[in-house]
Amino acid sequence: MTVAVTLLVFAVVHSISHFVNLWNFSRGYDDSLIEINLARYKNESPLLLLLSQVGLTGVTMLVIIICMGLTSMRSVRRRLYNAFWYTHQLYLLFLALLIVHPLSGVLKEEIINDEASQNPSQSDDTLLANNTSNHKFTSIKSMTWAWMAFPLSCFFVDLIWRIFSRNRTKVTVKDVSHMPGRTMALSLSCHDEFRCRMGQYVLLQCLDISLLEWHPFTVVRLPTSSHGDFVIWIRVKGDWTETLENILLRRESDQISILVDGPFSSPMEDASHAALSLCVAAGVGITPFVSLLHHLFTNPRSKLPGRIHLIWIVRYEEEITWLADLANKTITQLRNANRPDRLHLEIYVTNTSKIEPNVVSDKQQINVTHTVVINEKGRLCHTIRKGDKITNDDEKAMLLTPNVKRHEFNDKKYSNNRLELNDYNIAKEYPLLGCRVKRGRPHWDKVFGYWVHLYPQQNLNVYSCGPKKLVKTLRNKCKYVSRTTRNSFTLIHEGFS
Ligand SMILES: Cc1cc2nc3c(=O)[nH]c(=O)nc-3n(C[C@H](O)[C@H](O)[C@H](O)COP(=O)(O)OP(=O)(O)OC[C@H]3O[C@@H](n4cnc5c(N)ncnc54)[C@H](O)[C@@H]3O)c2cc1C
Incomplete structure (x- = not known):
């Protein structure tokens, strides 16, 4: 976070300085030293100067870094996690622009012709007259690549190493059980040998939901030598977990493509030692x-x-x-x-x-498309889609899906079920x-x-x-x-x- 905030602050300060400089370039157009001007004529609009290569790359980088900064704020990240994730993938474009940005040669250095200026035979008048021809301005060669070469090589070596060492394996969903509080227990079986320590987590990708998103879940039951399956608990919190719940309810387990990457270490591992x-x-x-x-x-x-x-x-x-x-x-x-x-x-x-135990706060509002009905033992009875009528079979069932609006189902039996639920005593x-x-x-x-x-x-x-x-x-x-x-x-x- 310190690195990120430093980067953001300096990017903004750097850009503001350049915006002021564009103004100076426009107002201070110098006829005598044409090569040092960025503007083509006096008082050329600074906005037009922004359309140069250096301006466009700079503004794009600034926009990228501001988007990354804004979406990283906790309040935004909690609501729009995907926006946070996708804007951070723009880092590759940012790095490319960072290399291109200084290549346009706007920064100039003055080269003085030493021989001419040090010639003692020249009078002062001649020196003054030749002043302009004695020196010239040339673009400074960009050394950005040299500064970036080492850290970037480390980064890409690490990236390539991670890609090739990733333990992405397809897993089969062996069992799904729906637990109170809209949480699912998924029993997964790996075709390859899968080993994991207490407290570690895996990344899960469901190809039927997104080809890009990987979500972390802690392994609650580790695979053993005799029992290769492992279990994770997933609480339905947002779009991805809700879609997964939907898919698990609708499809047979062999029709669901889930990849697992990991396991990865967690600070919680220490608790077991x-x-x-x-x-x-x-x-x-x-x-x-x-x-x-x-x-x-x-x-x-x-x-x-x-x-x-x-x-x-x-x-x-x-x-x-x-x-x-x-x-x-x-x-x-x-x-x-x-x-x-x-x-x-x-x-x-x-x-x-004793009221509304399953209602989630406004902050957690998610679009409920279905309701999971489970019994006292936590076993799934069935699901009720939006608009369905509740049958008598549901009478003993308990409604444990958060965010359910009672009037949507228009059935008084729910209130009885809720009473039953509230009377539950462990x-x-x-x-x-x-x-x-x-x-x-x-x-x-x-x-x-x-x-x-x-x-x-x-x-x-x-x-x-x-x-x-x-x-x-x-x-x-x-x-x-x-x-x-x-x-x-x-x-x-x-x-x-
Ligand atoms: C190390 C680790 C272990 C976790 N273990 C479990 C677990 O065992 N059981 C469980 O139910 N949840 C666990 N989570 C949280 C789980 O990953 C998120 O709840 C899930 O990814 C929500 O995805 P969504 O798209 O449905 O919700 P969204 O609406 O996208 O997000 C809901 C909340 O989850 C966070 N979130 C979303 N995606 C991710 C992500 N890829 N990485 C981290 N946070 C994310 C968001 O900040 C937000 O607060 C774990 C998270 C981490 C970092």
């Missing part, structure tokens, strides 16, 4: 820690990761079902292995109101989890106070994956607690947007 990990996740940000739970479940007596404090903040209680089964089994397994202290799990449900089905579920947001002073009390004078890492606000709060808390106690807290976070 540490003797003590304090993990905080919000919503789908739990994904980097799910493979950790799997590991604890399958290896309850393993040395690393040592102890995990996992705080998971969800908006609705139903979202706990994503992890309920695994968390329940892991807690039981650790108890059986006499290592119950390895996992400290706390789940916070922030939405305590403790009934998973008593081991029920006692770990709290209402409202975590009280961070208490949480940090507890950690300080448990691990006095230690250096602790807090791994966090969630929205920016949560990360900001945790960063401030880490700084504050490190200042005021003998503990040192370091925040390591992964952002999903």
